[in-house]
Amino acid sequence: MKNFIGIDIPEYIEGYGKVIPFQGAYENPVIKKKNGVRESAVGPNENKVLESIDEALDKANIKDGMTVSFHHHLRNGDYVLNMVMERIAARGIKDITVAASSIFPVHAPLVEYIKEGIVTQIVASYISGPVAKAISEGLLNKPAIMQTHGGRGRAIESGDIHIDVAFVAAPAADNYGNINGLYGKSACGALGYAIADCQYADKVIAITDNIVPYPNCPIEISQIYVDYIVPVESIGDPEGIVSGTTKITKDPVGLKIAKMAAGVMKASGLIKNGMSFQTGAGGISLAVAQELKDIMIKEDIKGSFASGGITGYIVDMFREGLFEYLFDVQCFDLKAVESYSQTHKHQRMSASMYGNPHNKGAVVNNLDIVILGATEIDTNFNVNVTTGSDGAIMGGSGGHSDTAAGAKLTIIVSNLMKARLPLIKDKITTVNTPGETIDVLVTERGIAVNPRRQDLIEKLKATNLPVMSIEELKSISEKLTGKPKDIETEDNIVAVVEYRDGTVIDVIRKTK
Amino acid sequence: MKNFIGIDIPEYIEGYGKVIPFQGAYENPVIKKKNGVRESAVGPNENKVLESIDEALDKANIKDGMTVSFHHHLRNGDYVLNMVMERIAARGIKDITVAASSIFPVHAPLVEYIKEGIVTQIVASYISGPVAKAISEGLLNKPAIMQTHGGRGRAIESGDIHIDVAFVAAPAADNYGNINGLYGKSACGALGYAIADCQYADKVIAITDNIVPYPNCPIEISQIYVDYIVPVESIGDPEGIVSGTTKITKDPVGLKIAKMAAGVMKASGLIKNGMSFQTGAGGISLAVAQELKDIMIKEDIKGSFASGGITGYIVDMFREGLFEYLFDVQCFDLKAVESYSQTHKHQRMSASMYGNPHNKGAVVNNLDIVILGATEIDTNFNVNVTTGSDGAIMGGSGGHSDTAAGAKLTIIVSNLMKARLPLIKDKITTVNTPGETIDVLVTERGIAVNPRRQDLIEKLKATNLPVMSIEELKSISEKLTGKPKDIETEDNIVAVVEYRDGTVIDVIRKTK
Known part of the structure; x- marks a missing residue:
């Protein structure tokens, strides 16, 4: 079938599912209810601070086929995605969907996990570097899903993406999970891309290199959304956290x-x-x-x-x-x-x-x-x-x-x-x-x-x-x-490009 | 049956439903999923500011049997509950549940609506004045539900209370629904009791006497939760907004x-x-x-x-x-x-x-x-x-x-x-x-x-x-x-006292 801008889109894409074609920027053909997520009652005297990422993965009952999420405020300086995926890989877990707001060159280790079937799907709003290349070459088992920033929020809220475990890179966190990005050696500022993850994931795990006294104010992500906090040596490289692209052109x-x-x-x-x-x-x-x-x-x-x-x-x-x-x-x-x-x-x-x-x-x-x-x-x-x-x-x-x-x-x-x-x-x-x-x-x-x-x-x-x-x-x-x-491309679809409302505006095929 | 503290509670209460008896302060016998609320897509160039409460009630499609909610930050100075209920009553609508975080003497007009069957249930965390008296005398059609502040948040999030239309008394609002309680003649400060209402109601209507330029920062309730804004002359009496009880005893x-x-x-x-x-x-x-x-x-x-x-x-x-x-x-x-x-x-x-x-x-x-x-x-x-x-x-x-x-x-x-x-x-x-x-x-x-x-x-x-x-x-x-x-009391149950986890800790019977 052809969508609103005349692009041929299959009605069904293996590994993606039924396609809703793009029907115009303001049509919104499918508006869903918000996803009803599980409540987890945390009472007085429960400790949220864990020893290690492994302990957190145990507590979150991580297993084959789950979706884990990450956000990209640490940009090309991010250590968290790699740290977590390394421990998931070490368990022999397969068929993980990585829902990351963006993926950068620093996330190159994902390529090996893709090849091994540990990671079989990627959902992101921006992908550059070796992972982008691997996807384009058809190495990923299911088509990647490319979204917009607002579309990712929509998809998480509506349950189009159901996140089993969200990992939050936290520049500052207290022992009860109040998080902001303002303080510490990995300070990165606002954490807007992680909010839906925290509100709609079944489990939320903060990874931090800066535990501060309770309560960590101002609170950008509240304790009421965070299950566990894992202190680590460093969540990122300050050189990579600050983007290098923010200079006025001299050309x-x-x-x-x-x-x-x-x-x-x-x-x-x-x-x-x-x-x-x-x-x-x-x-x-x-x-x-x-x-x-x-x-x-x-x-x-x-x-x-x-x-x-x-x-x-x-x-x-x-x-x-x-x-x-x-x-x-x-x-x-x-x-x-x-x-x-x-x-x-x-x-x-x-x-x-x-x-x-x-x-x-x-x-x-x-x-x-x-x-x-x-x-x-x-x-x-x-x-x-x-x-x-x-x-x-x-x-x-x-x-x-x-x-x-x-x-x-x-x-x-x-x-x-x-x-x-x-x-x-x-x-x-x-x-x-x-x-x-x-x-x-x-x-x-x-x-x-x-x-x-x-x-x-x-x-x-x-x-x-x-x-x-x-x-x-x-x-x-x-x-x-x-x-x-x-x-010239092959026929295989390596990525599905979703418009912000969740309809499919284009597909990306394997490069020759 | 007897609950954990030895109080006799019926297994079923007419107008309330099946009773889950209180089982201890930290037992939490029923933990539900959060309620999945309807999304409403508001696109560019849509106007949210309405002429009147009546227009808002039309847009929200108010009808018999609905639940409407209010919050009590304006305390005994609140005009909003009465203003809204007066317009609902004028439509001949029946069988409304009023879910108000608290009810004060100023809300006396509710008594008449209770007598007329316009309001048939009340859910609140605190009730004083003529409405409390009317409930105690058995005038309300269904038993009132008394909750805790945290229990009200839980009940709204879990869908135990499903709010059809939430009304927010907004001391300051912009034309897109960003709200805080900080500025204007009805300033009352933090709006903590209204948050769950705004996040989980199908429709959210802000009533304000202070429209400020967009964006109204700091934002306590975000535009993404608010459907309509209705400007009115006054939302409350400043004398009543500030509580009279906050004085150190001299006794x-x-x-x-x-x-x-x-x-x-x-x-x-x-x-x-x-x-x-x-x-x-x-x-x-x-x-x-x-x-x-x-x-x-x-x-x-x-x-x-x-x-x-x-x-x-x-x-x-x-x-x-x-x-x-x-x-x-x-x-x-x-x-x-x-x-x-x-x-x-x-x-x-x-x-x-x-x-x-x-x-x-x-x-x-x-x-x-x-x-x-x-x-x-x-x-x-x-x-x-x-x-x-x-x-x-x-x-x-x-x-x-x-x-x-x-x-x-x-x-x-x-x-x-x-x-x-x-x-x-x-x-x-x-x-x-x-x-x-x-x-x-x-x-x-x-x-x-x-x-x-x-x-x-x-x-x-x-x-x-x-x-x-x-x-x-x-x-x-x-x-x-x-x-x-x-x-001595009659047998009729006029109110059900819920513990914070939604179990029933006691019932209140009609006064003699």
Whole structure:
């Protein structure tokens, strides 16, 4: 069958199950009840602190076929996933599903567990490095499931993913399980991606390298959700915890794109008092924030909130009074961690509050402007940030689809060519974000507006910005790069790309 | 059948259902899954702000037989319950269950709705005033259900109470439903009793007299739980919102009792660095806090946390560094509201986090000492704070049973006689808190220790405190008051008293 954006999807995928095809960004064909999780009564005088991960695995009765979950606030510095999986593997347990909010190169040991059948399924919102390569090569027994950040919250809440045991990397925990990410040698800030795991898993185990006196305030994850606490020497490498991508681009082309994007924002009329804004942590996206900052200062504009993974650049804008509040699902650097610990106006949010389409209104719904990147985009404005032009997995939506669906103005900023390959194609390798949620593409050679946004096209006519059709932009780039060859893949489906509502927007096939 | 404390309970109660008898404070015979509530997808550009309560009732599809819930942070100043019930009554709707965390004299209009069959059941943790009288006289169609604060959280989470529509009195709300109790003319502080309602009701409607710009931070109740917001002129009377009971007693007898209680605390060895403490807002209880304060200052002791409904007296101890943290489920006065808004060390908690026995560990489990009152106590240390000596409802457990079960040392402070009636009886009118969770009774004429606590009896021998058996204390008081007559009641059960785990610890019968 073909889904709403014309992609052929099987009705049933072995190892995944019955497919609900994507039916449009705002259709939500299946809204479920929330999952009713088991209560576990912990009375007075019960001790929650255990000696070792093995003791925790015993207490959680870990066994074949279970789903274990992890979150990625320690990013490429995370030790917890590997530590836990090493002990699970040592028990000879098989057929584990790893539901991790993201997987990074540091998680390379998973490849061996995949080969051995210890891990047979992976569910994540972003996968890069050796695990992504292994999945793309067809080594994983069942297709991986790629979700959005909000979609993961939805899936856990609805029971689409039932987590047997959630593992929380806890930079600070007390002996009763109150957790935050603010203090200690592995401080990482907000823990938004771990919230649904803790609320909906049958068992929750905190792994910490920093036991603090009870009660550990502010409490981001409450004692009422945590079964056990396991103290370890170290939960992560501080060098890897702080992302290396959060620097404004110095490339003149990137800066030009940022200036053009600022022009679009200005023309849209959305830069005004009370505005809200989100941008990614990529170099061009941060340059757009810098442009916005200059405009806001010059025109004395006070925004309402900025959201997302929060970087020091956004904290600077917040501190200068350009935004009154921050909604933070993960802190990208230590300046963000510090800010979050200092004021309640820098507010944490769970992944569900951030982007779940099936709660009573996510934060993305109140976004005016979001700036996003793209690996590929087609002439219907469908976007790929999941696979590279070789067809292999190298990322994932994360909050891309969530913010695009929510924001009043979604702008993709990108160079027209990437490593001599064209950005714009007739058919892109993978679609994770549907074109109906993308408003504008800004490249160094021109700006294309989604024809759905005639209002915006009108507004841009009054500027001297180089607006053209996306087909024209494609022609320009093809003159430079030539028409790219279609990627050849095998038939085997190695990953299923779920839209935020749980429908299937695309599948990823084995690379040749 | 007889339950664990020897009270005759029917196996089935008409209008309540099958009875699970109380089986001991830590038995938890029935631990359920959490209730899986309906998700409601709210997308971008949907408006949540409605014109009137009537519009909200239309949207929530209110109908016969539904359960509506309220919380009592506005106490005897609350306008919201009456405003909503007036509109429900005006529709000719029948057979409504009112699940209110507490009911006060201000809610007198409910009596008329009870008579008319509009309200046929009431579930609450505390009921005083005309509604209590009406229930005691048998006017309510089904037996009322009296719960503890933690038990109410448990019942809502487990689905024992399924709330169709929850109404939240919101001192500050934005147009997307982020709520706190900190700001505006009806500021009342922490909203701990409303949290389970918002998380587990099918529909959540905020009634507010203070719409603030989005986002309303700090967020105590999140937009993801709130369906609609209804602005009204006023949600409450500030005079009634701040409780009148939070004054230290000036009665010399009360002060003597407080001093003796302090002596017991000191002898117990629990007054030490890292200690935790809770006391009620009654005059003697607050005098005990004053005594504790003097000891802590004198002996340079730094406590960990104080919890409960927080009063200005406890805030003073917190500000002086005697407690490092406060866990707050409701603020009793404006000093508490102010403190809660100023620092994350004054931490909110939900009723479930406070006292639910079926989560992974409530705050009460970490309490060292709690000071509680009593209307009556029997020689097995079972306590009544629910009915008066005429057998009529005039209160309820609230957090009484929760804290008694959790704390290492539970002390009842009370005058030996109340309005010429004896405190200690062979058989008390109603049992809400089982004697196995009470350690010590302190009266002006002597101190009785529960024989289960031989360790404490040994420690008190080393002091010059007047320790005696509870039977001896009873004799002393009966010499003064005479032996009271048993209260005569009809057979009809007008209320079922649930222990925190949902078992039935007692029933209340119609007054003669």
